[in-house]
Amino acid sequence: MNEAHARVFAAIAAIPPGRVASYGAIAQRAGLPGRARLVGKLLGEVPEGMVLPWFRVLRSSGQIAFPPGSRAFREQSRLLRAEGIEVKNGRVPLSRFGLDADIDRALWGLGEG
Template sequence: MSETISPLHDPAGLSPADARRNALYLTLHQVPEGKVVSYGQLAELAGLGRAARYVGRTLSQLPDGTTLPWHRVLGAGGRISLPLGTVSGDEQRARLRAEGITVRNNRVDMQRHGWRPIEHSG
């Protein structure tokens, strides 16, 4: 018998806050190289509704050296939220460019580089 598990209930005993964070991390981990998502899209894909601010806040608290592709998450319309000239902002732009993503006027073309998981799931 199979049971549907919501991201807010985990049989492993995680708190609701930990389950939300895990759902976010699992979804972010799936964003492929060369593709980007918005904060709002990531929240929706992770089953968190319209929680774009939660996504931004949670990603800002990732530990140094994380392997999660945080740099692939952008503001609405492909806008890079991290300021130019900051360590994290410059790192994000460099990582995106290294993956072949073009950054122009502090934006990424979401039509060209946006992740649409339905199209990629085969």
């Protein structure tokens, strides 16, 4: 595995329970800005024996990437809800559950009032 791929996997592994991140945010944190598609590709190629919280990675809109109603879509929704993450119509509100939600709230007061 090359270093860039290892950084992507490390960024995914670092998403804490109860939080989500977009493919693009993971690429950015791995030092690969603009490589969101690479993140998606790598999630489909996780090395044998590596356990990642894959279900915490979403589209930039907060939408689950799998087709609605598919087995993978239902599994991702179930795993997210099990961590207390709100999923409505296949979408998670990133303003509340995204990795940077607390920072945005602290800086800009988002989600208050």
